[in-house]
Amino acid sequence: MRKYFLPLYFVLFFLASYSQNNYTEPDYIKTIVFKPATSNLYTPIIKLGERINLSFDDLNANEQDYTYKIEYCNIDWGISNISKSEFIQGYAEDRIRDYENSFNTLQPYTNYTLTIPNENTRIKISGNYMLSVLNEDEEVIFKRHFIVYEPKVTVGVAVYKSRNISTINTKQSVEFIINHPNYRINNASEEIKPILLQNNNWQTAITSLKPQFYRGEQLLYKYNKETSFWAGNEFLYFDSKDIRSSTLNIATVELGRELYHTYLYTNEERANLPYTLFPDVNGNFIVRTLNGNNSNTDADYSWVHFSLKSHxxxxxxxxxxxxNFNNWQLNETNKLHYNNETGLYEATLLLKQGFYNYQYVTLTESGLINNKTINGSFYQTENDYTVIVYHKPFGSRYTKVIGVGFGNSEKINN
Structure with a gap:
């Protein structure tokens, strides 16, 4: 939740490769959900041996044969040159066998599900991984990244108000400590590479941090400016679990010729308004419906109409x-256009029933993303923070992930 004109020494520019694809995801692939099997977790980070689930819909509803492929990545998300047998037990590429057609929905679709690890594919080492889904012509349909870690170290994370008087009310600063009592680290400043995330958004990740202090078997990262984020504002939300009814943030629902149309109340710029607490899931979404028992196949699609009043x-x-509903990408699908007749910025997205978090961001011609212009930034905002600890010992051929720490700004320190 901050602008991208940050000093080069702690911005991880290769993260553009994480979020930008060299292909366009087809319009008929919708609702890609990729998260741990554990309930109430949304970040695609799992401990070695745990499960991660993938689910997606094909609106063509013709039961295509899709294949998944798992590749091991370097810390910069480039494909590693280590052999498949070093990181996978079984097959690194296999068919997706579990799929089911939608039931009693206006929009027909086929829902595909996959769990990793499974009886044919097991992950052997920690690190960065890329999961690709390919069609019958071996063309990549979409990609998603995930992280596997080994709990070799523990990470304590604390969130503070910015100590800079000019940003004390608009930024949050993160401090963390890496504890390694039973794990040997020879040269921490060179071998340990922590990455700091806000709300699992890699577009604003911070890296290239070296420990400031050493205390016994602890590495202390007590930065302020270098680990500060724009606090942003709480995500807006709507809940379409009852597709026929208006709710708190849904003004009206109409049945069109083919699908329902869900019209949200017009949002206003919040940059100059007082901070207001909204219940949110920090940019994530949850597919759910009141119209069936299995949300994967019983939830319907509707055209959701967004509108923004700008000053x-x-x-x-x-x-x-x-x-996160579209992997934080910025493309023509989720771009707002100014309507001269209504005086509003408007966009329409085809979304599956559920609880959605969203916010409005601006993108300049030079590629700078800014979520302050529309939303404002307030230190009270509740945000999730994640510290991922990478370790590449001298002479090692790959970079391990030896620990993950989580923090939240709900209880912010002064």
Whole structure:
């Protein structure tokens, strides 16, 4: 939740390769959910041996044969040159066998599900992984990244208000400690590479941090400016679990010629408004429906209409709807367009029933993403923070992930 004009020494520019694909995801692939099997977890980070689940819909509903492929990645998400047998037991590439057609929905679709590890594929080592889904012509349909870690170290994470007087009310700063009492680290400043995330959004990740202090078997990262994020604002939300009814943030619902149309109340810029607490899941979404027992196949799709009232017409910036529902990507699908007749920025997205978090961000012609212009930034905002600890000992051929720490700004320190 911050702009990208940050000093080079702690911005991880290769993360553009994480979020930007060299292909376009087809319009008929929708609702890609990739998260741990554990309930109430949304970040694709698992401990070695635990399960991670993938689910997605094909609106063509013709029961295509899809294949998954798992590749091991370097810390910069480039494909590693280690052999498949070193990181996979079984097959690194196999068919997706579990699929089921939708039931009693206006929008027909086929829902595909996959669990890793499974009887044919087991992961052997920790690190960065890329999961690709390919069609019958071996073309990549979409990709998702995930992380496997070994709990070799523990990480304590604390969130503070910014100590910079100019940003004390708009930024949050993260401090963390890596504890390694039973794990040998020879040269921490060179071997240990922590990455700091806010709300699992790799577009704003911070890296290249070295320990400031050493205390026994602890590495202390007590930065302030270098580990500060724009606090942003609480995510907006709507809940379409009852597709025929309006709710708190849904103004009206209409049945069109083929599908329902869900019209949200018009949002206003919040940059100059007081901070207000909204219940959110920090940019994530949950598929759910009241119209069936299995949300994977019983939840329907509707055209969701977004509108934003802006105090000015932005000339050199575009506005996008931002969230995990489309892997935080900014593309033509979730771009808002100004409507001269209504005086509003508008966009329409085809979304499956559920609880959705979203926010509005601007993108400049030079590629800077800014979520402050529309949303504002308030230190009280509740955000999730994740510290991923990478370790590449001298002479090692790959980078391990030896620990993960989580923090939240709900109880922020002064």
């Amino acid at each position: 000015q017409i932005l000339k050199n910036e575009n506005i996008y709807i931002h969230g």
